Amino acid sequence: MSTRDDLPTPAQGLVLTHFLTVRDVATSRRFYADVFGGQVVLEENPCIVKIANGWIIMNPGGGPTPDKPDIILTAPEPGDPVSSFLNVRVADIAAFYEQAVAKGAQFLTEPLDRKAELRCYVRDPDGYLIEVGQATGLLEGIYADRTDPPGE
Structure with missing residues (x-):
């Protein structure tokens, strides 16, 4: 189970993450874990890899959602x-x-x-x-x- 320190969930203030729309979550997850020494803290939906003092968040692309109408995410x-x-x-x-x-x-x-x-x-x-x-x-x-x- 992941802890607060593993996930981008600040107790106060803010943290900065970077979101990537990816074609293949497993391939991208492996790249960021291997090349950058990242710790996979969530495998999917979304995938979150902790790298040093930040996080890469990855998901496949998709169409608009209620909180981002008219926005389409693609790699x-x-x-x-x-x-x-x-x-x-x-x-x-x-x-x-x-x-x-x-x-x-x-x-x-x-x-x-x-x-x-x-x-x-x-x-x-x-x-x-x-x-x-x-x-x-x-x-x-x-x-x-x-x-x-x-x-x-």
């Missing part, structure tokens, strides 16, 4: 533009990267130095983009170079 399709992504901060990106690759994670690149941080990106089984980063220069007031948005 991303390949090639969809990205407007939001999960951002995971680690103490040792080289070790995390090596362990995650050994567990089957497929990163877009190896960790790259962005002055303020080392970072890389991985996609989950549904194609959600996840940034993995380690603060470096940021701790000394060094920031990454700005990049212009497309079309500017």
